[in-house]
Amino acid sequence: MRMMLLRNVMGASTYHYHTEQTIKTLRATADGRTPFEIRESSKLKDFAGRLGVSTSGSIKDIAIRLCDFAQADFNRKFDEPSLIVEALAPLERKELWKKLDIFPGGIYGEMMRATSSCLTNIDGYYTSLALKAMRLGVAMAYQSQIVNEYCQDILYGVPRPHPMRVDLGVLDPDYVNALPTGHEPFLGFAMVQLARKPEWQEKAKAVGAKGLRVIANIETGQEMIQRWEMDDVFYGFTGNWIMQEAVLASGCVDLFACDMNCSMPIDPLYAQRYKFRLVPVSDLVAFDGVEERVNYEPAKAEEQAAQLLEMAIDNFKERRASVEPVESLPLNEAVVGFSTESILEALGGSLDPLLEAIKDGTLRGVVGLVSCTTLRDSGQDVHTVRVARELIKRDILVLSMGCGNGALQVAGLCSPEAKQLAGPGLKKICESLKVPPVLSYGTCTDTGRVADLLAAISDALGDVPVPDLPVAAVAPEYMEQKATIDAVFALAFGLYTYVNPVPTVTGAPRLVKLLTEDCRDVTRGVLNVETDAVKAVDAVQAHIEANRTKLGI
Secondary structure (H helix, E strand, C coil): CHHHHHHHHHHHHHHHHHHHHHHHHHHHHHCCCCCCCCCCHHHHHHHHHHHCCCCCCCHHHHHHHHHHHHHHHHCCCCCCCCHHHHHHCCHHHHHHHHHHCCCCCCHHHHHHHHHHCCCCCCCCCHHHHHHHHHHHHHHHHHHHHHHHHHHHHHHHCCCCCEEEEECHHHCCCCCEEEEEECCCCHHHHHHHHHHCCHHHHHHHHHCCCCCEEEEECHHHHHHHHHHCCCCCCEEEECCCHHHHHHHHCCCCCCEEEECCCCCCCCHHHHHHHHCCEEEECCCCCCCCCCCCCCCCCHHHHHHHHHHHHHHHHHHHHHHHHHCCCCCCCCCEEEEECCCHHHHHHHCCCCCHHHHHHHHCCCCCEEEEEEECCCCCCCCCCHHHHHHHHHHHHCCEEEEEEEHHHHHHHHCCCCCHHHHHHCCHHHHHHHHHHCCCCEEEEECHHHHHHHHHHHHHHHHHCCCCCHHHCCEEEEECCCCCHHHHHHHHHHHHCCCEEEECCCCCCCCCHHHHHHHHCHHHHCCCCEEEECCCHHHHHHHHHHHHHHHHHHHCC
């Protein structure tokens, strides 16, 4: 449990690094010091209002006050209860967390407390360490994830459904291809804004290319494609993190700009062999033998984006002359850009149609699929796709996030045509709302967003406790340290939580019993571990049906 808690700290810390960068960007944008703008003033006012931040004055005033409030809450001591959690979490959960002493203070204080507990001969009680992990998970979900995603919505737009090209076929060797990659979308968005200007297209054509494209990758790409529509410049999305070796070996890449997370130590060897510029754009990222870097600074975003695009254009001639590209790669189209707001819009402004479909059994339930991708037990994304197909076949709607989302986009399950794979009830919903059976809901960072949606569903049903809802969380191919803190939060939130592969805790039988059985009596969440996709979904379905019976629906 000590090692699990240390992994949880690593995951929470990395999530929160992203959040701090988002807050810096929002603050600088409000001051007029970035190439960005506040696109969603209504969301800014709504979110500020939910947090108790004054919405008087100008948009700039509200944005600055929101940034000040968030950062002050991040820095509260661990024994000073978080105002963000108090404002956003469901009442029933808050009361339980306070009773269990897992209602958190500020995220920095919680990370310090958790890490300090993990030294040899300090906290030697697995249950105590597990509760500290849950407390950190609650802080992370509300202070890091929700603040991060909602502030990115304010800057770049609330995700709304639109088509997007996906898979390796988005790479055309005759174009200058600049690929932002990682988890932070700031320089990616800045590059798209520049690349859409005619003068930048002319620069690319001057070196013999057909034009200049920005291609989305991994979670940076998910952040981008959920919010901005494709065109001939912002061309599409390749896939999740394990696909990067295939992406780099395609011979189509001119720039691989690596922000925080999901770069690999082997990338410099690919850069040397396939003649592209490998450039860290975060001070967290470094490669052996790579000296070139452009560390993101919000006030320099346009200048830095221009520097990166120049690198890509300068690279084109050598890459095109010396590398034989792989062509005729697969190309599909997915519908992306679902969010709480866009789901409400599709339902006519109210959750009632969704709730009625659940109540009358047309939909049996909803599952949040928040997954990485791993080769540990099977092929890339194989288990994720199997689990998702089993869920939709049983009339269970899937909200997909993380690298697992990229998997389901590429596999075709986020396309309207996938309704043919759904059960009769879900297929009916897909046809009436013109949506796929798997709703592309964002990145791993959107775990907090889906928790906020579940809180809204709980409220709309008359304050039904979250653990009693016909919902579950699944992570069919978790891998990253980030995934471990997501799972711990799901348990604290009271969710049935399915994970695969088997976590590295099986040498601790009392801990296994705590997570897979006894947790039901603590937070009402429970962990299920199963390597067979059909058996895993059988258990998810049994949980959903038991809750339906409990609710009398």
